[in-house]
Amino acid sequence: MAIDRIDRQILSLLQDNGRMTNVDLAERVGLTAPPCLRRVRALEDAGAIRGYHADLDAARLGYPITVFAMVSLRSQAERDLSAFEDHVAAIPEVRECHMLNGEIDFILKIVATDLKSFQEILTTHLTPAPNVASVKTSLTIRTAKSRSGIPIPADGSPAGIGH
Amino acid sequence: MAIDRIDRQILSLLQDNGRMTNVDLAERVGLTAPPCLRRVRALEDAGAIRGYHADLDAARLGYPITVFAMVSLRSQAERDLSAFEDHVAAIPEVRECHMLNGEIDFILKIVATDLKSFQEILTTHLTPAPNVASVKTSLTIRTAKSRSGIPIPADGSPAGIGH
C-alpha cells in the first residue's frame, strides 16, 4: 500500500483528534466526505491505523503513580523471554513492556494508585516471577511530553506500508 | 467530581474504542443517549478524558526504530530541568519525556526511520544539549504490551477526581 500526501494528512489529523468527524477531516484534506472515508477505511484495513483510544488522565482517575521498571532476566532464551512477556501481560497495572538490547532485558511502564500498592505489585508479581534476576525501578516525578505515535511531516516524508 | 460505576464503564469503553458512537456507548452502559452524552462531556470537561487519538502502527508507517534514552544532567536545578524539557519538546522524534527519581534524570522514548537517522538525532540534538552529562540508549527489540491509560476494574475501584 502506498501512502500519499493526503493519507499522511489524514493520519496526522486523526492522530491528533481521533474523534474528528469525517466531513471535518474531508474538508481539511481537500476532499469530499466519501473518498475521505474510503481512505480512512483503507488505512484501518491495512493496519496503519490500529484503533482509536480515549486519552485518560491517570492522575485524576486515581493512578497518580507511574513507574519505570528495568528488568533483567537470568536466561535470555526465547521461551524464557516469551514466558516473562506472558507473565506481565496478565498484570493490568503494567501498561507497557518493551524488550531492549543491552544489559536490561525489559523496560516496563507501570501505573499504581499509591506507593503501597505499587510496592505490592512489585514484590508479589514482578520480583518473584520466574527467571527474574533484577528489577530496578524509578518513580516518575513528572511527564513533560507524552505523545503517542509518530511524527508526520506535512510533506515529503518516508512512509510506505509493508516491511 | 465523583466517578460512579457507569462513568468507569464509559471510560473503559472509550479507552478501548475512542470512536464508538454515543448510542452504542449508551446501550452498553445501560443508558439512553442523552444522559450518556452528558456524562461523556462532563468527563471531558473535568479533564478525565484529555482527548482522543488514532493509534498508528509506527513500524508500518516508516518508523521501525524505537529507542529508550536515559539522560542524566549535570545540574538538577529546576530551571535546568525545565530547559531540558523545553529542548526535547521541540524534537518531533522524541515522543515521551519523563523525569525520574534516582541517578537517571529523564527517560525519553524516541522513534526513528532508521538507525542512521536515530544516531543523527542523538549526536546533533541530544548529547550536545546544554547541561547533558550522559545519555545511555537502548534499542527496542520488540514491544510485547502497549496499552495507554490505566486499568479500569469493572467495579469497586478507586477513582474520584481531584487530588
Add this chain to the structure above:
DNA sequence: GTTGAAACCTCAGATCC
C-alpha cells in the same frame, strides 16, 4: 480507478419532562 453528487439513514445535540 478514484472522485464527486445525491440519496438515505443514523447519530449528535438541544429542549423539555
Add this chain to the structure above:
DNA sequence: GGATCTGAGGTTTCAAC
C-alpha cells in the same frame, strides 16, 4: 435519567472524469 425533535454527519449507490 428519559423522550422527542431537528439538523448534521455517516454511509451507500451511482455517474463522471
